[in-house]
Amino acid sequence: QAQLVESGGGLVQAGGSLRLSCAFSGRTASSHAMGWFRQCPGKEREFVAAIRLSGGSTYYADSVKGRFTISRDSTKNTVYLQMNSLKPEDTAVYYCAAKYYYGGSYSEAFRYDYWGQGTQVTVSS
Numbered sequence: 001q002a003q004l005v006e007s008g009g010g011l012v013q014a015g016g017s018l019r020l021s022c023a024f025s026g027r028t029a030s031s032h033a034m035g036w037f038r039q040c041p042g043k044e045r046e047f048v049a050a051i052r053l054s055g056g057s058t059y060y061a062d063s064v065k066g067r068f069t070i071s072r073d074s075t076k077n078t079v080y081l082q083m084n085s086l087k088p089e090d091t092a093v094y095y096c097a098a099k100y101y102y103g104g105s106y107s108e109a110f111r112y113d114y115w116g117q118g119t120q121v122t123v124s125s
Contacts, residue, residue, distance in 0.1 A: 002027040002114040006096045009119030012086055018121060020081040022096030028114050031098040034079040036070060037109055038092035038121075045095070049081060050106035059106045064090075086123045093118040 008020040022034065035050035049070040050059045058070050069082040079096065097112035104111045 002098065004028060004096050004098060004114055004116035006094065006116045006119040009094060009121045011122045011124065014086060014088055014123055014125050016086050016123070017082070017084045018086065020083070020094055020096075020119060020121070022079045022081075022116060024077050024079070024096070024098060024114075027100070028098040029077050031100045031114075032102045033099040033106060034070075034072065035097045035099060035106060035112060036079075036081045037095045037097060037112075038090075039095065039118075040092045045109045046092075047107035047109070048094070050099070051079060061107070083121070086121075088123050088125045090121060091123050092121060094121050 003025045005023045012018050033050050033052045036048040037045045038048050039045040047061050051070045051072055067085045072079045095118045096116040098114040099111055100113040
């Protein structure tokens with residue numbers, strides 16, 4: 001059984017910060033990597049960041065580089081997304097996902113095998 005539970009979303013003013021958490025368990029604990037994606041109504045799911053659970057290499061979308069940081073705590077089976085300097089265009093539902101197998105791009109949603117339920121992030125101008 002695989003489970004991903006996101007938390008930490010909310011409403012913040014532009015320029016503010018939020019930290020999202022994703023607690024994973026079951027089969028996802030053996031995943032190769034974890035990723036964060038986001039989706040706005042009527043738009044496709046968009047890659048935000050990813051991290052290899054072994055080694056900790058990270059990958060970011062150009063739109064969030066320098067503002068967002070993905071990290072992991074292996075002792076807690078939790079992945080974080082620290083979001084700073086938030087902009088109104090960061091408003092979306094943010095999803096945590098587990099990429100179970102090695103190989104392929106980290107930015108392609110179809111390569112992820114398990115997904116959380118999502119958490120809303122709203123940035124007001």
